[in-house]
Amino acid sequence: MTTDQWTTVADVASAVCLLGGAFLAFAAGVGVLRFPDLLARMHAGTKPQVLGLILVLIGLALRLRSGGAVWALVLVAVFQMLTAPVAAHMVGRAGYRTGKVRSDLLVVDELTSDQELARARDHGRAEDDDPRD
Amino acid sequence: MTVVVVVCGVLLTAGAFLAVIRAEKGPSMLDRTIALDIVVTTMIAAVALYAAVNRRADVVPILVVLSLVGFVGSVTIARFASVEPEGEGRVRTREEIAAQEAERIDNEDYAEESRRSGRREETDEHHGGGAEGEVR
């Protein structure tokens, strides 16, 4: 294939990736609006968002095709994959500690029961022992 | 290519708009944090779309900065999230504001009177609520 044909293939692939990424970003927005609970909304904010961003960055890389900027896009994708779960974890933990999580909406809630067990055990003991970290 | 740009733009705008609606509804600050994180990521996608269409490589540092800002913002708010009192999560209507103001003025008048009449009474003034139950 000639260079021109490779260019067209890359453009088409880039368009497909951009469309997929935008669709996933839209699904993330719908999810965060529709889901019933704080923890469920975090799912919407993590998974489709990360993959959507990766697809959009792949689309951009296919359009740019050369140059140092492509490496920075790899970096952005790696950052997102590393940091999105951490942000979701911290938000979830803060939600538990400030009482924003409604146990009645969950089928099973082992974290609350474990926390209550730990608190009961700590009240039984005289010393102040924090089981968390 | 124009079709692709328009469709992508519409999808991204719709997603961001829905996330902003969630940011308004709340009901807690953590929901708003997640919603605004999605808005920031949609901004990254939009800037990347613009760069892809115009084949510009010099806006790529914006993507790096936005992704870091989104992450640091969410983590900071989650770190300092506190227990919010009931009813603080939504915007009050005009009647509710008037009723609360009237109540506050009544309380202050009562405090003034009791002070003037010589009784030593502890008045409890909440200046918007402190950081109760700050999350460590």
Add this chain to the structure above:
Amino acid sequence: MSLHPRRHRWRTQWATIVWLTVVWVFLWGDLTIGNILAGLVIALAVTTGLRMAPIDFHGRFRPLGVLRLVVRFAADLIRASFEVSVIALRPRYVPRGAVIGVQLRSHSDLYLTLTAELASLVPGSLVVEAHRLTGMLYLHVLDVQQSGGIEAARQAVLDQEERVMRAFASDEELDAAGLGVRA
């Protein structure tokens, strides 16, 4: 291994310094001597200025395990995003979530963190709380029905941990976790 305190710290932090230099070079995009030197200087400044706990990595790098991990993770990531999108866009369907606790078998922070990160990005689960000392991970499952039940979700996380350990752990760590060495 040298017991001299300063030399010991350099040895355990050289990986961090290399990684930070790579990040700096990636940011600039050009692989020039100036970029590499600047990256090294900044990496050294960051690692000496900010006291962070050095990561103890006693494992090996197993190429086959890493390949399996990466491929399976990519497939899971794609599947996860579409599953969440389907749940989000399906009209009149409200997902029933659950929070489950999973006891991990490894005794290291690194594998706990890796498993937590990967488990957050794959279908169904999101890490809500991690107890480092006991090795306990608490995950929120988005839809119990779609994950195949609570026990299936628990087993999925344990499988993820097994893939991580088979990619990076040394033989002693595998034995301590109860996973035999695969032929």
